[in-house]
Amino acid sequence: xxxxxxxxxxxxxxxxxxxxxxxxxxxxxxxxxxxxxxxxxxxxxxxxxxxxxxxxxxxxxxxxxxxxxxxxxxxxxxxxxxxxxxxxxxxxxxxxxxxxxxxxxxxxxxxxxxxxxxxxxxxxxxxxxxxxxxxxxxxxxxxxxxxxx
Numbered sequence: 268x269x270x271x272x273x274x275x276x277x278x279x280x281x282x283x284x285x286x287x288x289x290x291x292x293x294x295x296x297x298x299x300x301x302x303x304x305x306x307x308x309x310x311x312x313x314x315x316x317x318x319x320x321x322x323x324x325x326x327x328x329x330x331x332x333x334x335x336x337x338x339x340x341x342x343x344x345x346x347x348x349x350x351x352x353x354x355x356x357x358x359x360x361x362x363x364x365x366x367x368x369x370x371x372x373x374x375x376x377x378x379x380x381x382x383x384x385x386x387x388x389x390x391x392x393x394x395x396x397x398x399x400x401x402x403x404x405x406x407x408x409x410x411x412x413x414x415x416x
Contacts, residue, residue: 268306268377270339273389275372276365278331289363297354301337304352305394306344309383311336326390336389338378344413345375371397374405 280286301307311334326332340343344384348354378384392405401410 269380269382270342270345270375271378271382271384271389271392272335272337272339272345272375273373273384273386273393274335275326275368275390275393276333276361277329277368278333278364279366281330282333287364293357297357300352300354301348304344304348306340307348308338310338311383311386313386319340326386334386334389336384336386338383342375342415346408373407375407375411377403 278284278287278290279298282314298310301310325333337345339348349358371393372394374389376392396402396405396407399405403414406414
């Protein structure tokens with residue numbers, strides 16, 4: 268089994284606004300880093316236009332509401348990317364570019380090798396976690412770490 272993850276966020280301004288330019292200007296850099304990491308399997312892509320990442324894949328038609336959806340071989344490999352690379356620098360500064368969301372915004376789940384989850388499937392997993400809490404079907408870092416012990 269591989270590990271899928273979805274992280275959503277709502278930018279504080281439209282993607283072409285100077286308020287989020289630093290974030291947008293580094294999307295290709297951070298996504299490229301992910302793709303070169305050991306254990307990276309797949310990432311939902313946008314148009315391929317430089318500096319856009321997959322921001323064209325907005326949620327509910329809101330161009331400020333964006334998603335990152337990827338698949339990794341193991342939790343440890345995803346964790347290394349998220350917390351042990353330049354990605355973590357941007358993660359720590361997310362308040363500069365993203366609104367604080369009241370709803371659940373992150374979920375992981377297991378997928379069969381070769382699976383490329385759809386955004387709709389991923390959002391359903393997020394809704395499941397929000398409604399039922401962490402479970403083997405949809406979980407966060409704490410549940411995953413506890414289950415590994």
